[in-house]
Every structure is written in structure tokens, then in C-alpha cells.
Amino acid sequence: DAKTTQPPSMDCAEGRAANLPCNHSTISGNEYVYWYRQIHSQGPQYIIHGLKNNETNEMASLIITEDRKSSTLILPHATLRDTAVYYCIVRVAPNSNSGYALNFGKGTSLLVTP
Amino acid sequence: KAGVTQTPRYLIKTRGQQVTLSCSPISGHRSVSWYQQTPGQGLQFLFEYFSETQRNKGNFPGRFSGRQFSNSRSEMNVSTLELGDSALYLCASSLDQGASYGYTFGSGTRLTVV
Numbered sequence: 001d002a003k004t005t006q007p008p009s010m011d012c013a014e015g016r017a018a019n020l021p022c023n024h025s026t027i028s029g030n031e032y033v034y035w036y037r038q039i040h041s042q043g044p045q046y047i048i049h050g051l052k053n054n055e056t057n058e059m060a061s062l063i064i065t066e067d068r069k070s071s072t073l074i075l076p077h078a079t080l081r082d083t084a085v086y087y088c089i090v091r092v093a094p095n096s097n098s099g100y101a102l103n104f105g106k107g108t109s110l111l112v113t114p
Numbered sequence: 115k116a117g118v119t120q121t122p123r124y125l126i127k128t129r130g131q132q133v134t135l136s137c138s139p140i141s142g143h144r145s146v147s148w149y150q151q152t153p154g155q156g157l158q159f160l161f162e163y164f165s166e167t168q169r170n171k172g173n174f175p176g177r178f179s180g181r182q183f184s185n186s187r188s189e190m191n192v193s194t195l196e197l198g199d200s201a202l203y204l205c206a207s208s209l210d211q212g213a214s215y216g217y218t219f220g221s222g223t224r225l226t227v228v
Contacts, residue, residue, distance in 0.1 A: 046216025099170035104157035
């Protein structure tokens, strides 16, 4: 699976957009970008994933550059409850052959302040 | 619907003892994965089970083992506990239908070895 690079920490003011970057310059054509987050003392929570098109759901938007070497997770209106560690993971689509292991890395610790 | 249930939530054991942790996946989910989380190493993949068979295994010693039952419930066992085994152990389940689905994690079992 491709390696990812994320900043160790970021701050964001409540109500503003939080833009979390992720570099994955060695990503392969069949690898997806997944984002999870972990709020303190809880299990990780799936946020969103994408292959090459931008994606949006009720939680966030995922912007993937045209060359797919980097992506940005956008939380449009951050709240205090969005304070968490955010993980960017790149891997092939999980299936019965490839399995379901996730390589979480260190992630970005996002602090949303009042 | 009920989420992923892990029991017990907290556990204190003595070095040299063994421990068994339990995970009940979301109804209908057939894939169950286990992760260890420590402050130093972060989230690390232990193993994954599907239809009572271990499909993937992480880089952990043989003291760590697991199994899955016909109802998809899973247990993991750690024998001859060491102080370094103190960690949050997380279980995740999946529908096993490819990239469209993320994993759902439980809240974890926090194991302390003294």
C-alpha cells in the first residue's frame, strides 16, 4: 500500500472550514484514498473515500488532485466535536483476496477551538 | 442497529497471565479485524477473520491469536502477557463488499498489564 504523509497537528476555529492535507505521491492507479478519524478514547470512524473524483457526503468533502498524488479532506463548518485525530489511508479496494487490513499511520491531530 | 460490541471495556492483568477479548460484529457483517493501539506505535493491524478463517495477519508474535465463530463473533487471545501488551484493543467489522463500505469499529477493550 502507498505511504501517506500528513502534518502532525492543525488548529481550526469553530465554524470555519478545516482543510486537512495528505500526500501520497506513490499511489497506484488502483488504490483508493480513505479517511478515518478517531475521537479520544473511541474507535476510529469512517469518514469518506475516493479513487480520483472529488467526493462529498454528509460529513465531509474529499478533493483529490488530478495526478492523485495528494488529497484534502474538508470539514466545511468545523465544530468542537470534530476535534480528533484524522487518518489518511491509501490502499487497494478491500475484497476477499486483498483483505481488510488498514495501515493507519500517525494521522493529523485536529484541534477545533471556540 | 447495534454497533460493534467489545467486552470487557477494561481489564487489568498480571505479567505472565493470559487474556481473552471478545468482539460481536454488526449483524450481517462477516469480516472481523483486530487492531492494537499504543501511544508509541499507534494503531497496528493484528489479524482479520472471515467465515471462521484467518485471512490476514499483522506482524505480531505468536502469543497473539484469534478465532471467529460461525455467528461471526470473534475472540482474540494473548498468552504470557508482557507489560508492553498494555494497549487499547479495537475490533472492526465489515460487510465484505469492497471499497464502497468502510469498517465499523467498536469502542475497544483497554488492557493494562501490571
